[in-house]
Amino acid sequence: MSSTLVQVIVSGLLLGAVYALFSSGLTLIWGMMNVVNFAHGDFVMLGMYSAVMVWTALGGGPFAAVPIAAMMIGTLGVASYFLLVRHIMKGPMLAQILGTFGLALFLRYAAFWYFGANFKTLPDTIVGGSFELMGIRFEGSRVLAGVMGLAVTLALHLILTRTAVGSRMLAVSEDATAAQLMGIRPQRMQALAWCMAGAATGIAGALIANFFYTSPTVGETLAILAFVTVSFGGFGSVLGALVAGLIIGVVESLSAYLVGPVYKDVIVYILFVLVLWFRPQGLMGKA
Amino acid sequence: MKRYLLPGVLVVLALAYPLLVGDLPVYGRLGALVLLAAIGASAWNIVGGYAGQVSVGHAVFFGFGAYASVVVYTHLGWPPITGAPIGMVLSVALAAAIGVPTLRLSGHYFSMATIAVGELVRVLSSTSDFLGGAQGLGGPAMPRTVFDLSFISATPFYYIFLGVLTFLLGLTWMIERGRMGFYLRAIKDSERAARSLGVSAGRYKLYAYMLSGAFSALAGSLYLCMFGFVDPESGFGILISVKMVVMAALGGAGLLFGPLVGALILVPLEEFSNSLFGGQGAGFTFMIYGAIIVIIARFLPSGLLSLFNRRSTRHVD
Numbered sequence: 001m002s003s004t005l006v007q008v009i010v011s012g013l014l015l016g017a018v019y020a021l022f023s024s025g026l027t028l029i030w031g032m033m034n035v036v037n038f039a040h041g042d043f044v045m046l047g048m049y050s051a052v053m054v055w056t057a058l059g060g061g062p063f064a065a066v067p068i069a070a071m072m073i074g075t076l077g078v079a080s081y082f083l084l085v086r087h088i089m090k091g092p093m094l095a096q097i098l099g100t101f102g103l104a105l106f107l108r109y110a111a112f113w114y115f116g117a118n119f120k121t122l123p124d125t126i127v128g129g130s131f132e133l134m135g136i137r138f139e140g141s142r143v144l145a146g147v148m149g150l151a152v153t154l155a156l157h158l159i160l161t162r163t164a165v166g167s168r169m170l171a172v173s174e175d176a177t178a179a180q181l182m183g184i185r186p187q188r189m190q191a192l193a194w195c196m197a198g199a200a201t202g203i204a205g206a207l208i209a210n211f212f213y214t215s216p217t218v219g220e221t222l223a224i225l226a227f228v229t230v231s232f233g234g235f236g237s238v239l240g241a242l243v244a245g246l247i248i249g250v251v252e253s254l255s256a257y258l259v260g261p262v263y264k265d266v267i268v269y270i271l272f273v274l275v276l277w278f279r280p281q282g283l284m285g286k287a
Numbered sequence: 288m289k290r291y292l293l294p295g296v297l298v299v300l301a302l303a304y305p306l307l308v309g310d311l312p313v314y315g316r317l318g319a320l321v322l323l324a325a326i327g328a329s330a331w332n333i334v335g336g337y338a339g340q341v342s343v344g345h346a347v348f349f350g351f352g353a354y355a356s357v358v359v360y361t362h363l364g365w366p367p368i369t370g371a372p373i374g375m376v377l378s379v380a381l382a383a384a385i386g387v388p389t390l391r392l393s394g395h396y397f398s399m400a401t402i403a404v405g406e407l408v409r410v411l412s413s414t415s416d417f418l419g420g421a422q423g424l425g426g427p428a429m430p431r432t433v434f435d436l437s438f439i440s441a442t443p444f445y446y447i448f449l450g451v452l453t454f455l456l457g458l459t460w461m462i463e464r465g466r467m468g469f470y471l472r473a474i475k476d477s478e479r480a481a482r483s484l485g486v487s488a489g490r491y492k493l494y495a496y497m498l499s500g501a502f503s504a505l506a507g508s509l510y511l512c513m514f515g516f517v518d519p520e521s522g523f524g525i526l527i528s529v530k531m532v533v534m535a536a537l538g539g540a541g542l543l544f545g546p547l548v549g550a551l552i553l554v555p556l557e558e559f560s561n562s563l564f565g566g567q568g569a570g571f572t573f574m575i576y577g578a579i580i581v582i583i584a585r586f587l588p589s590g591l592l593s594l595f596n597r598r599s600t601r602h603v604d
Contacts, residue, residue, distance in 0.1 A: 093395070273403055
């Protein structure tokens with residue numbers, strides 16, 4: 001294998017880990033309460049602005065931005081749950097689309113109003129340039145994003161599958177009434193899910209901001225990518241989102257390199273439609 | 288007699304609207320835009336509201352209509368409106384091609400698949416030179432004959448759109464009262480139960496999808512005739528799809544006049560948001576726009592018309 005190809009695959013994997021992270025919040029909510037959050041992309045966008053704010057106001061780098069973004073977007077998640085989602089989740093699916101889309105518009109234009117429409121970028125120098133290892137060139141910001149993306153997604157997966165809290169959340173998602181009879185408070189678990197999903201999404205945003213332009217409308221592009229990743233991986237499965245994210249990252253990089261950058265999205269969408277055709281529940285979804 | 292009073296007044300108002308606002312072109316345009324949005328959302332309502340298959344990819348059909356109209360002008364020199372039947376026929380074929388695999392999916396999966404198909408078509412259209420690439424294509428700059436429908440005033444468009452909307456709502460009303468309407472509602476309530484009672488659910492969902500696609504394409508063609516320009520974002524953009532869903536859901540999905548009510552609220556709100564404040568101020572008004580949608584979803588999850596639901600329930604005799 002030529003070293004260029006290895007380079008392309010590695011950068012695809014690094015990008016894929018970030019896709020996995022910002023999709024894991026969506027899949028958690030979708031799997032746990034069957035709500036598709038159309039404002040998800042705008043949560044990521046606000047995470048990105050948190051990183052920009054931390055840099056411009058405090059001069060802090062990603063290690064300061066990540067926890068702050070996690071707290072802010074986590075809080076936003078809990079607030080959205082109590083003020084809106086709790087009330088619309090039992091309604092028709094259309095009410096959920098309507099409500100979360102309204103929320104998306106609200107957040108997007110709040111950012112537009114407050115930050116302006118201009119693109120903002122963080123200087124490359126915050127996360128020390130790039131380095132070479134075994135003939136492969138790594139950009140610091142992307143390596144940091146990829147590694148942290150992988151770590152946080154895996155942590156989320158382990159919390160959901162290996163801890164008592166995770167079991168309680170799973171119980172609520174399976175049958176909220178039965179869970180309540182077992183002494184679990186469904187609302188508390190659902191609020192926790194929104195908190196965790198928001199925090200993961202905020203972290204993803206803070207990491208992406210280091211190598212991607214930040215603007216009020218960036219969420220739209222990211223949301224579509226997250227929808228594809230989640231449906232691809234199977235809804236509710238964080239591990240599925242991880243695998244799907246990595247696959248999508250690699251497929252995007254490879255097709256951009258082999259076919260041409262314009263076609264990378266085309267190939268990802270075709271792949272997605274094929275997966276839906278042969279395996280509608282996604283790679284790791286429950287049938 | 289009293290029963291016909293309110294509808295009668297509304298019909299007269301709708302017909303006389305351009306005369307009432309005659310010397311204010313902004314309002315004339317607004318009326319036409321409301322009707323155009325209502326055509327798109329009502330078309331969506333057939334499959335999304337009545338059959339309960341929430342497509343978030345109807346921009347595919349809208350864009351097919353808009354591009355068909357502009358392509359017959361650019362490549363053949365025909366008046367754009369002649370592209371409308373072509374766009375509709377192509378959309379029916381496309382709906383069959385998309386619908387057969389995706390309508391098997393249920394709930395959110397169908398929505399996600401339609402989003403993916405919509406984005407796929409949008410990206411493809413921006414790479415096609417035939418469709419003008421990312422820059423898009425423009426219709427006739429100067430009217431050659433009256434068939435180019437390049438009117439300076441919005442009034443002719445208003446009456447054309449009113450005619451199309453009346454036809455579409457009439458058709459929907461007939462479907463609603465007929466056999467197909469019952470089948471679609473049965474499928475929406477429980478597809479499994481409908482199947483077990485002998486409804487060929489797959490076939491009727493597909494019929495609804497094709498019909499809905501055809502009229503979305505017509506909305507796209509009419510859009511092109513009025514605006515004279517389309518690019519991948521204004522033709523196939525996901526916002527076009529989402530707006531159809533949101534308007535129908537806001538007014539009341541699966542109700543005849545739901546999409547029209549949604550358009551009557553959202554379009555003026557959006558237009559005023561655009562014109563009232565320039566630059567950053569627009570952000571503030573769109574925040575309110577978002578907040579209004581959130582509040583309606585929160586307190587009236589089945590749409591505004593559900594307020595009058597008890598009155599509008601039809602007695603089956």
